[in-house]
Amino acid sequence: MDKQSIEHAVEDLSTIDDFIRWSVSQFNTHNLFFGHGTNDSWDEAVALVFSALHLPFEASEYVRHTKLVRSEREYIADLVHRRVNERIPVPYLVNRAWFCHLEFFVDERVLIPRSPIGEMIEQEFLPWIDSGSVHRVLDLCTGSGCIAIACSYAFPDAEIDAVDISTDALDVAQVNIEQLDCMEKVFPIQSDVFDQIPEGVRYDVIVSNPPYVDSQDFEQMPVEFTHEPELALVSGRDGLHLTKRILAQAADYLNDEGILIVEVGDSMLQLVNQYPEVDFNWVEFKRGGDGVFVLTKAQLIKYKTCFDITI
Numbered sequence: 355m356d357k358q359s360i361e362h363a364v365e366d367l368s369t370i371d372d373f374i375r376w377s378v379s380q381f382n383t384h385n386l387f388f389g390h391g392t393n394d395s396w397d398e399a400v401a402l403v404f405s406a407l408h409l410p411f412e413a414s415e416y417v418r419h420t421k422l423v424r425s426e427r428e429y430i431a432d433l434v435h436r437r438v439n440e441r442i443p444v445p446y447l448v449n450r451a452w453f454c455h456l457e458f459f460v461d462e463r464v465l466i467p468r469s470p471i472g473e474m475i476e477q478e479f480l481p482w483i484d485s486g487s488v489h490r491v492l493d494l495c496t497g498s499g500c501i502a503i504a505c506s507y508a509f510p511d512a513e514i515d516a517v518d519i520s521t522d523a524l525d526v527a528q529v530n531i532e533q534l535d536c537m538e539k540v541f542p543i544q545s546d547v548f549d550q551i552p553e554g555v556r557y558d559v560i561v562s563n564p565p566y567v568d569s570q571d572f573e574q575m576p577v578e579f580t581h582e583p584e585l586a587l588v589s590g591r592d593g594l595h596l597t598k599r600i601l602a603q604a605a606d607y608l609n610d611e612g613i614l615i616v617e618v619g620d621s622m623l624q625l626v627n628q629y630p631e632v633d634f635n636w637v638e639f640k641r642g643g644d645g646v647f648v649l650t651k652a653q654l655i656k657y658k659t660c661f662d663i664t665i
Contacts, residue, residue, distance in 0.1 A: 374399045377403060386438065389578075402434065451467050451498070463525065465587070469617055471617055472501075473643075475508050487611065490512060490556070494547060495596070496517055502516035521544055559612060567587045602661040629657070631660060
């Protein structure tokens with residue numbers, strides 16, 4: 355996409371809908387990858403244009419037909435140019451992403467929020483646990499803090515620990531904790547999995563969206579993924595290095611009726627093959643997504659020997 359195309363767009367287009375239509379055409383022409391919050395070129399274009407203009411996605415048709423001033427046209431055209439030429443996902447371009455109906459600040463220090471675990475949070479983890487018994491939650495590999503913060507909204511009386519090994523990620527999480535007014539409920543902790551969790555602390559829910567891409571798959575992923583931190587994506591040759599550590603240690607940090615929730619995405623089959631004796635509870639999602647399992651503390655203790663062998 356050359357600068358002449360940008361200049362023509364700025365001069366010839368005028369309304370919000372003009373720029374949405376033009377963006378869709380550019381995205382389709384250049385065969386972009388979608389999957390960082392949107393699934394197709396139309397949704398991607400709407401996300402880019404509306405975010406750039408700080409408009410709600412439900413803005414009326416009347417607003418969409420309004421004309422843009424030149425500075426707005428130039429800004430949107432430049433974002434489209436960068437999306438096409440640099441393959442930067444839209445949330446990084448506008449530093450905004452949504453998860454569980456909450457708006458988060460994001461940049462290239464953290465993954466873009468998109469976990470199907472959000473649907474479980476909205477349902478207060480039913481039927482896996484009685485929501486009234488959730489008083490303390492641990493979010494491992496918190497990244498932007500989206501899961502931890504969403505849990506704080508779903509369980510307003512609970513205390514949430516948000517753990518990540520990356521201090522850069524925790525800096526972003528802190529921004530979101532402050533912006534979403536969770537400073538008295540969500541507490542960031544720098545830790546390699548459970549290493550820095552205080553002795554004797556127990557949780558009702560441990561939830562994690564850890565790295566789960568294997569090293570070979572990472573090399574074949576679309577360019578858009580190279581903008582995300584490799585530390586948050588790749589987990590060893592089989593994609594399960596961190597998941598195995600979590601499985602081996604989680605029981606020691608759960609209350610008796612507590613549960614563990616982990617997303618492993620496309621490494622789901624690899625996990626099942628490595629632990630054929632384990633009866634993983636795989637979650638079915640109404641809005642799409644898979645590769646998320648639930649295990650109770652009792653199950654973690656039952657299978658602890660096989661979990662210990664593999665780490």
